[in-house]
Amino acid sequence: MTTQDIIRALNETFELKAEVLHGNQIRVSMHKKQVAPVLLYLKNQWGFIHLDHVSCVDWIEENVFELVYIVYRPQDQLTVLVKTKIHREHPEMENMEGFWPHMRTYQREIREMFGIEFPGFEAPREFILEGWEEIPPMRRDFDTRGYVKRTYTTRPGREDAWSVREYITRRTGEKLPDFARKYSRD
Amino acid sequence: MSIIDLKGLLVPLGALKQIAKEPHTIKYPDQTKEISERYRGFHYNDLDLCIGCGNCSTICMNEAIDMVEVEDIEGKPGDSGLRPRIDYGRCCYCALCVDVCPSGSLSMTADFIKVSEDAFDFLMIPGKDNPGGKDKITFDASTDTSLNLFERVPMRELPPEERVQSFAEVFLGYTEEEARIEASRCITCGLCTENCPVHMHIPEYINAISRGDDEEAIRIIYDNNDLPEMCGKVCTRRCEDVCALQVRGEAVAIRWLKRYATERAENADMIRRIVNPEIREPNGIKVGIIGAGPAGLTAGYYLALKGYDITIYEAKSEPGGMIMYGIPKYRLPYDSIQKQVDYMKSIGVKIHFNTKVGKDISFDEIYNKHDAVFMGVGLQKGYTLGIEGEDAEGVWAAVDFLGLVNEGKRPDMGKRVVVVGGGDVSMDSSRVSRRLGAEVVQLYRRRIVDMPADDEEIEGALEEGVQIIEKAIPTRVIKDEKGRVKGMEYVRAELVPPEGGGRPRPVPIKGSETVIECDSIIAAIGQKADFGLLPEKVQNSLTFERGKIKVDDERRTGYPKLWAGGDAVKYGRVDAISAIADGFYAAESIDAYFMQVKA
DSSP: OHHHHHHHHHHHHHOOOOEEEETTEEEEOHHHHHHHHHOOOOOOOHOOOEEEEEEEEEGGGGGGEEEEEEEGGGGGGEEEEEEEEEEHHHHHHHHOOOOOOTTTHHHHHHHHHHBBBBBOOOOOOOHHHHHHHHSSSSTSSHHHHHHHHHOOOOOOHHHHHHHHHHHHHHHHHHOOOHHHTTTSOO | OOSOOOOOGGGGGGGGGTSSOOOOOOOTSSOOOOOTOOOOOEEEEEETTOOOOHHHHHHTTTTEEEEOOOOOOOOBBBSSOOOOOOTTTTTOOOOHHHHHHHHSSSEEEEEEOOOOOOOOEEEETTTTGGGGGGEEEEOOOOTTTTTSOSSSOOOBBBOHHHHHTTTOOOOOOOOOHHHHHHHHOOOOOHHHHHHSSSSOOHHHHHHHHTTTTTHHHHHHTTTOOOOHHHHHHHHHHHHTTOOGGGTTTTOOOOOHHHHHHHHHHHHHHHHHHOOEEEEEEOOOEOOOOOOHHHHHHHHHHHHHHTTOOOEEEEESSSSHHHHHSSOOOTTTTTHHHEEEEHHHHHTOOOOOOOOOBBBOOHHHHHHHHHHHHHOOOOOOOOOOOOBBTTSSBBBBEHHHHHHHHTOOOOOOOSSSEEOOOHHHHHHHHHHHHHOOOOOOOOEEOOGGGGOOSHHHHHOOOOOOOOOOOEEEEEEEEEEEEEEEEEEEEEEEEEEETTSSSSOOOEEOTTTTTEEEEOOOEEEEEEEEETTTTTTTTHHSOEEETTTTEETTTTOSSSSTEEEEEEEEESSSSSSOOOOHHHHHHHHHHHHHHHHHHHH
């Protein structure tokens, strides 16, 4: 089996344009409705029996989340990255917990970290975070630094820290006006 | 099914084939587990390579990294002197700090075990507290994986063959999109500000440009530079020499970004509306300024903002001094200077043109009419070559030649010009001569790499067909029977390192005399000041050092109520931005002086 065989099969069966990412890796993007049939097809017809990983990327500028399902065929170490983009407003993806048992773990993680819902998925909502009351923390609009500032105290012994800008300004005698300060780094 | 289950007996024996294989487990503590190739354990920082920019500290969302003073590390231009210290109670080992390290000093190691009962032990200065980490680096800040953008957005320019046809501006300026992208490369550390003589607020105005706030950028720029459009085009940009990104890539195009922002204000009225400076009530104190060059204009502008009554006396008919008469128009167009001076006039700066001090008005008269005087007279006279035959017709001092061309005259330089020198003025002379239609040969006594001229100028001159002869020392001007230049004789030199170290010295090679035929010669080997305007009693109370007036940190001379700045003063470097700094600090000093007198 070669990458070209898989690319051809995906094209003939689903009219998808897959491409070689590098080496034994194939990448293919599709509408979210095609993801379940494609994953089942790869698993049952082509021996991609292992779900390697599911990841999510927040493309906030495009107002979408991108989900990436990575499946693996052990005989010849072939990998396919199945990608899809879903709207950032009310994001939903098909529940595929029946395909692989550990899909549950990935779905729980993505639901908690990005706030993506999988209708019909009945696993407990709380996964890694405890008593989380903010927006999902892996979303790009989550203010990590603000959260850190609000939540954690600074340990003693760190009072001698300098702002690099201030430190240099003190050395040069530069007088930084207030209206400029809002563009400073710290 | 037989009584004896043969298969059941034999199958377990298959496991025996594993007996000779290496086990996957390890014998702890005799053996330790192998660490993965790109493991992210404790940090290591090459303290010599680190420039203390603090980008690691800024990127850390857990606020685990502090920038702290470290024993034996001194700050200098291009190095804040601070080094990162990591709170391992907060670090999540994500390595973003390594990915954004511009110098490549920060890395992560295979070490991950530290046992201590003292919580403070977990505040560590990488490199200082774990010098051995150097040999255990697993995750480094390679330029392949770095998140810094090391390549600058190229500046569009006219093709060389088109440039030499006219005095049209060579560089075309960034478009809005180009400026935003270039500005976004800046990591806003501020190392650059230390190398700028006037310490402009560089990270702030670049950050404003990257956010699309061009008018705010202009306001920030004018806070301590009144001639920023000029600087945006022709500054010597020492700031870029110490940019954090130039350690492993191309410096942020600070000069071009300043040019982009200041060109958004198309005329004096727009500058006035955008900068909208606070102007203090007139205080009735009169300050006279000699010379409308960058130093004088700057002192005048910032004093006018502080409520002083400013009059500038200028010998020439146009403002700007050397930036008007010395810098060719293809680098700095006339309108660009005029616009900035018109803005200063709108603030209340008065300029008397065609008023040469010492001829049209005496120094004493100015001194008596005003409560204080600032002098920025520049370097008006070119040094002569000091060789036989240089009184020939057709031998020019670069400053006179460039001045004439900038006044709009087009002297006949003949078919071939020889330019002597290696600084920016020599490049200007060569490139202007090309524009006047001459072939140009430039002689320099060291190598091209040793030239003090801006690399961009050298490159521009070569592209425009200027031929540079390295290690060549002029020895004689050859005249024809009418006393006109006919040729130039020079000898080749070899560079000999002087005893006791230092810059190699060019030593003539005997018998290497060569003659180039030429119609004109331009000497661009430096200029000197002319203090003839000062009465003897004033001259006697000033200190001169190598032909320049000595001033203190506040640009005060030894004569009461007389401040001085610019090229004619011994303070810092000889360039426009240093002159601006002189004018700026003199204005602060003059103001402080009168505030004290009042109090």
